[in-house]
Amino acid sequence: xxxxxxxxxxxxxLVDTAPDLMAATNHALALAGRAAISAVQLRSFVGHxxxxxxRRGLDxxxxxxxxxxxxxxxHAFLEYYGANIARESLVFPGVLALLERARSQGLKLGVCTxxxxxxxxxxxxxxxxxxxFDAVVGGDTLPVLKPDxxxxxxxxxxxxxxxxxxxxxxxxxxxxxxxxxxxxxxxAVSFGYTxxxxxxxxxxxxxxxxxxxxxxVETYARA
Numbered sequence: 001x002x003x004x005x006x007x008x009x010x011x012x013x014l015v016d017t018a019p020d021l022m023a024a025t026n027h028a029l030a031l032a033g034r035a036a037i038s039a040v041q042l043r044s045f046v047g048h049x050x051x052x053x054x055r056r057g058l059d060x061x062x063x064x065x066x067x068x069x070x071x072x073x074x075h076a077f078l079e080y081y082g083a084n085i086a087r088e089s090l091v092f093p094g095v096l097a098l099l100e101r102a103r104s105q106g107l108k109l110g111v112c113t114x115x116x117x118x119x120x121x122x123x124x125x126x127x128x129x130x131x132x133f134d135a136v137v138g139g140d141t142l143p144v145l146k147p148d149x150x151x152x153x154x155x156x157x158x159x160x161x162x163x164x165x166x167x168x169x170x171x172x173x174x175x176x177x178x179x180x181x182x183x184x185x186x187x188a189v190s191f192g193y194t195x196x197x198x199x200x201x202x203x204x205x206x207x208x209x210x211x212x213x214x215x216x217v218e219t220y221a222r223a
Contacts, residue, residue, distance in 0.1 A: 003221045004161040006102050007152065010113035010120055011046055012171040012192030014095055015127060018042055019088035024081035025057050028073040034061035044195035048174065049114045049139040050077055082119060086126040092191065094210025099132045101214055110155040110166075114139040114146055114174070135159050147177035152184070167220060169213070176201040187216055 011017045018039060025045075026036040037045070037057050045056040054073055058064055065073070102109060109132050113120050117138030124130040135158035137151045144150050149163075156163040168179040171192020179186030188203035189210075199206050205216050 004165040005108040005159050007110045009170040009175045017089045027080045028077040043193040046193040085123050098210045108159045109133050110135040112152050112155045116140045149182035152182045173201040176203045
């Protein structure tokens with residue numbers, strides 16, 4: 001299978017965004033008079049977009065609110081997060097080396113995330129990753145979210161490659177189900193955001209560090 005592109009999830013895969021997501025979530029919860037959630041809780045709530053993150057935070061701290069209040073909290077979250085998107089977030093070790101190597105070998109690079117597209121692009125820009133990526137599809141780019149494969153195929157389309165000639169990197173059940181639906185290989189990182197170890201969801205491979213990624217990419221490139 002000639003590999004023409006690598007496609008990545010964002011939160012928990014390329015970037016450790018948990019500290020800034022937790023700050024924004026707890027800002028919204030405080031406006032609702034709720035207690036703060038912990039880092040452990042946050043990491044199990046991420047993966048289905050900001051709205052679901054807030055709903056899960058509310059469920060964990062007393063239950064749902066009215067739809068009008070939820071919309072206010074969602075807006076407050078987005079406003080706060082947008083203003084503080086890269087305060088403590090960090091690129092995971094080994095990411096830059098992998099991206100540089102992929103580019104040097106002529107591979108295209110894309111992002112497929114359930115974070116809204118505008119915030120995804122802002123984060124990539126502020127954290128210094130934007131120059132590496134030729135396509136970014138977010139949670140509001142299409143009418144559907146991952147694990148529907150449509151966003152993934154949209155990234156491939158924007159990159160100008162066939163979906164079958166890509167590899168997906170992710171950290172969660174959502175990412176693995178997306179790759180399985182798209183019928184593409186998925187390499188899961190073990191250090192992301194998931195309530196159970198990522199191997200539970202049967203990815204093709206699990207890596208503990210990005211230093212281990214290129215050998216796997218080459219394996220598919222030679223197949």
